[in-house]
Amino acid sequence: EVQLVESGGGLVQPGGSLRLSCAASGFTFSSYEMNWVRQAPGKGLEWVSYISSSGSTIYYADSVKGRFTISRDNAKNSLYLQMNSLRAEDTAVYYCARGRSTKRSLNWFDPWGQGTLVTVSS
Amino acid sequence: EIVLTQSPGTLSLSPGERATLSCRASQSVSSSYLAWYQQKPGQAPRLLIYGASSRATGIPDRFSGSGSGTDFTLTISRLEPEDFAVYYCQQYGSSPPITFGPGTKVDIK
Numbered sequence: 161e162v163q164l165v166e167s168g169g170g171l172v173q174p175g176g177s178l179r180l181s182c183a184a185s186g187f188t189f190s191s192y193e194m195n196w197v198r199q200a201p202g203k204g205l206e207w208v209s210y211i212s213s214s215g216s217t218i219y220y221a222d223s224v225k226g227r228f229t230i231s232r233d234n235a236k237n238s239l240y241l242q243m244n245s246l247r248a249e250d251t252a253v254y255y256c257a258r259g260r261s262t263k264r265s266l267n268w269f270d271p272w273g274q275g276t277l278v279t280v281s282s
Numbered sequence: 283e284i285v286l287t288q289s290p291g292t293l294s295l296s297p298g299e300r301a302t303l304s305c306r307a308s309q310s311v312s313s314s315y316l317a318w319y320q321q322k323p324g325q326a327p328r329l330l331i332y333g334a335s336s337r338a339t340g341i342p343d344r345f346s347g348s349g350s351g352t353d354f355t356l357t358i359s360r361l362e363p364e365d366f367a368v369y370y371c372q373q374y375g376s377s378p379p380i381t382f383g384p385g386t387k388v389d390i391k
Contacts, residue, residue, distance in 0.1 A: 264313070272328070
């Protein structure tokens, strides 16, 4: 069974840092692109970041560029999101999602993890 | 950036009725790179449709997607009790950012 399990969320003060992890199982992790998508409480979905299967190509949403860093360890079947200079508006459930794509497209997402809540507040 | 607009914001229907959800893009979505997701309270989104009209694995055939260019539709032919949820469209063209629509809530009338 394909499974994605996020961890690392919690309460952090504005300006602080947090590192999220996503443990993948049930598929060949190193063959798939991966993404982070977030959802603020009661709000819609916002794509955060993309990383290619090898890690050589990375994209960020403008809202997190320069503050967040996506990475992966294919030997450990794990995806990460290092979040620095956190703001109140970063408060959200963060989902990792496996990317599916055609040769010329970015990703649609299948499946998604259960999410981890990040709360930025003093 | 491609902005997606979904309508209506809320759709109130009874089980057994047909649901028609709209997703409109601010510019043409290349090669119909559009997906639909279902999200129930407290759960992660679930992929329903990709490539505008291809059903994901395990999705019942009462769900269908159509459209191209800037106008896309998700149709649920006969609503089952488990279909009452929020539905999001997403475009995944050749360049970032990936964007989502604001969602349509389908609730019980």
